[in-house]
Amino acid sequence: MEIFKYMEQYDYEQLVFCQDKQSGLKAIIAIHDTTLGPALGGTRMWTYASEEEAIEDALRLARGMTYKNAAAGLNLGGGKTVIIGDPRKDKSEELFRAFGRYIQGLNGRYITAEDVGTTVEDMDLIHEETNYVTGISPAFGSSGNPSPVTAYGVYRGMKAAAKEAFGSDSLEGKVVAVQGVGNVAYSLCKHLHEEGAQLIVSDINKDAVRRAVEDFHAKAVDPNDIYGVECDIYAPCALGATINDVTIPQFKAKVIAGSANNQLRDTKHGDMIHEMGIVYAPDYVINAGGVINVADELYGYNSERALKKVEGIYNNIARVIEIAKRDNIPTYKAADRLAEERIERMRNSRSQFLQNGHHILSRKS
Numbered sequence: 001m002e003i004f005k006y007m008e009q010y011d012y013e014q015l016v017f018c019q020d021k022q023s024g025l026k027a028i029i030a031i032h033d034t035t036l037g038p039a040l041g042g043t044r045m046w047t048y049a050s051e052e053e054a055i056e057d058a059l060r061l062a063r064g065m066t067y068k069n070a071a072a073g074l075n076l077g078g079g080k081t082v083i084i085g086d087p088r089k090d091k092s093e094e095l096f097r098a099f100g101r102y103i104q105g106l107n108g109r110y111i112t113a114e115d116v117g118t119t120v121e122d123m124d125l126i127h128e129e130t131n132y133v134t135g136i137s138p139a140f141g142s143s144g145n146p147s148p149v150t151a152y153g154v155y156r157g158m159k160a161a162a163k164e165a166f167g168s169d170s171l172e173g174k175v176v177a178v179q180g181v182g183n184v185a186y187s188l189c190k191h192l193h194e195e196g197a198q199l200i201v202s203d204i205n206k207d208a209v210r211r212a213v214e215d216f217h218a219k220a221v222d223p224n225d226i227y228g229v230e231c232d233i234y235a236p237c238a239l240g241a242t243i244n245d246v247t248i249p250q251f252k253a254k255v256i257a258g259s260a261n262n263q264l265r266d267t268k269h270g271d272m273i274h275e276m277g278i279v280y281a282p283d284y285v286i287n288a289g290g291v292i293n294v295a296d297e298l299y300g301y302n303s304e305r306a307l308k309k310v311e312g313i314y315n316n317i318a319r320v321i322e323i324a325k326r327d328n329i330p331t332y333k334a335a336d337r338l339a340e341e342r343i344e345r346m347r348n349s350r351s352q353f354l355q356n357g358h359h360i361l362s363r364k365s
């Protein structure tokens with residue numbers, strides 16, 4: 001991989017490699033764009049097959065955060081971290097504290113939170129070393145685990161997409177195929193079950209499947225079979241790139257709406273599902289609930305205010321669908337347009353001589 005060439009192609013600002021021999025920390029912080037504000041995005045801990053795969057994941061996820069934060073109306077830029085390691089075996093206090101010191105060294109250009117493989121407890125350890133971390137324990141007056149709020153946002157966005165596809169936003173009786181029933185998807189299944197949807201689930205973790213079957217009467221299928229099941233809605237809630245050349249011909253769903261980041265393997269796959277008439281709720285618009293929630297901590301956390309904003313994901317998805325129809329473009333392009341236009345508007349309206357000079361954290365009461 002030619003790193004600078006890749007960074008130049010998508011205009012990345014910074015890539016930070018963190019190595020701490022004592023704790024075994026190997027982390028990559030990617031900062032994509034800070035036009036709107038400091039880069040906020042979670043920390044993923046994962047067993048990457050190669051260093052190149054980890055770098056690429058950090059870069060792709062960071063860029064997604066720029067678009068997510070912009071489309072959600074947040075005054076935040078986009079960044080993300082990946083820690084190379086097995087979250088079941090390689091975590092330690094030393095590792096997260098060492099990582100916290102690297103974040104502190106960036107002096108507010110990057111603020112972290114949870115992602116796949118990291119928890120509130122991990123964020124609390126990072127917080128021992130830096131204030132540039134969100135999603136820490138409610139005991140600190142913070143917002144805690146973002147996953148249930150992300151799930152609520154996905155549920156709201158799914159309803160907006162269902163309205164477009166089925167003429168009603170009721171999910172009662174709808175069959176929803178959920179890929180991955182981890183932190184976000186478990187809470188999503190709860191909302192769907194309570195509304196009377198029927199659930200089909202898959203996960204590579206058998207305990208996660210068992211829990212969904214027991215708690216929500218979900219039907220379980222093999223991980224490879226989830227794409228082709230008879231359903232109304234496909235909800236990708238595991239890792240990215242599950243909308244691709246292999247899976248698209250299998251889809252029976254009329255709506256794709258889930259929490260996973262980077263769901264399209266490539267933009268051409270967004271065009272393909274558009275041509276098939278599938279209503280696609282763009283990933284970074286529908287899954288913004290978590291970041292909206294943790295970002296509220298920067299103003300002094302108020303859960304009511306945060307949830308009200310998250311509810312607005314319904315309108316955001318409806319708006320993206322409206323732009324797509326108006327301009328006759330796929331929804332993923334409409335979402336990109338929304339985000340890019342906001343970033344450009346803010347870039348152009350900023351004056352070098354009239355900046356407020358305060359870090360966003362200084363607004364915390």
Ligand SMILES: NC(=O)C1=CN([C@@H]2O[C@H](COP(=O)(O)OP(=O)(O)OC[C@H]3O[C@@H](n4cnc5c(N)ncnc54)[C@H](O)[C@@H]3O)[C@@H](O)[C@H]2O)C=CC1
Binds near residue numbers: 181
């Ligand atoms: N946690 C949050 O607040 C947010 C999460 N997301 C994204 O949503 C997705 C899920 O996040 P979490 O629920 O936090 O993660 P998680 O790690 O709790 O859940 C992911 C689940 O997917 C399963 N899985 C992995 N590969 C699979 C496969 N091939 N087939 C079926 N299942 C598979 C895992 O076993 C796990 O149970 C991720 O892509 C994450 O980046 C996005 C925004 C916010």
Ligand SMILES: CC(C)CC(=O)C(=O)O
Binds near residue numbers: 068114
């Ligand atoms: C988990 C969120 C709090 C932030 C993030 O990294 C995301 O939305 O993907």
